[in-house]
Amino acid sequence: MPMHDKTCLVTGASSGIGKATALGLAHRGARVALAVRDHGRGEAAADEIRQRVPGARLDVLTADLTKLSDVRALASRVRDRYRRLDVLVNNAGVVMFHRQVTPEGLETTFAANHLGPFLLTNLLRDPLAKSAPARVITVSSSGHKHVRNLPWNDLSTAQQFRPLRVYQTTKLLNVLFTAELSRRLAASGVTANCADPGFVRTHLGRHATGGFGLFLKITRPFQVSVEAGAETSIYLASSSEVAEVTGGYFAKSCPAVPSALSQDREAAERLWQLSTQLSGLDTEHTIPNPT
16 A cells, blocks of 8 residues: 555664564655664664665654653654654564663563553554554564463563563563553554564574573574564555554464463553553553543
């Protein structure tokens, strides 16, 4: 579907799936804002996209999504700079192999993969709603299916830090967030869906050691390219086939079945309330519960 009148924001767009997603949307004619942590790498990514898509309309916005202050600043710049926002792709993600905490005292994986996107989406609800029909796509992972229960008392701090488990848990949070977001946005004309990119050959695991590092090396020949990994995000952002689909989980550009836990409405509501508290959103700013 042509996107010449659309404005899209893609987080984590300096490399990997994010850059490939930005490229795909630019190729379809959209104006694309690349939200990146490192401005130099972001400009390099934009230059590469312009070489492949002459005339591409690109902007580079710098923000560290592990820092809630940066998320707020990014949302403010987007609201001030763009007349409309048609697509938000929550793509940025990290895998941490040693426990680190943010200035707000949050474990970094949780902050980058869940709370940052949660806050950004809430702060951009007005430009999305004003541009309706609009779309929110959040990149998850099939790894969420390995999580059998949520450590509610240790969710945001991960004192019991196991790198792969913490990452998989944040990917489960992505699906729960999307389910609750779709319910809260049901009457707004804004859809919310999850993209599972598959087992992608990215730089996320480049610092992995031990058994996980060995696993990544052994399985590397079976990992798909970032271009293939971005296809589902691009499909959800642009295809007329999913114009009215919301609350879905997609893999290989087709509806897929997430875990049973990810469909637990009580857990989704509890996560929303916890995230509202941790992000500093009050009831006036969070997307309201329709019931």
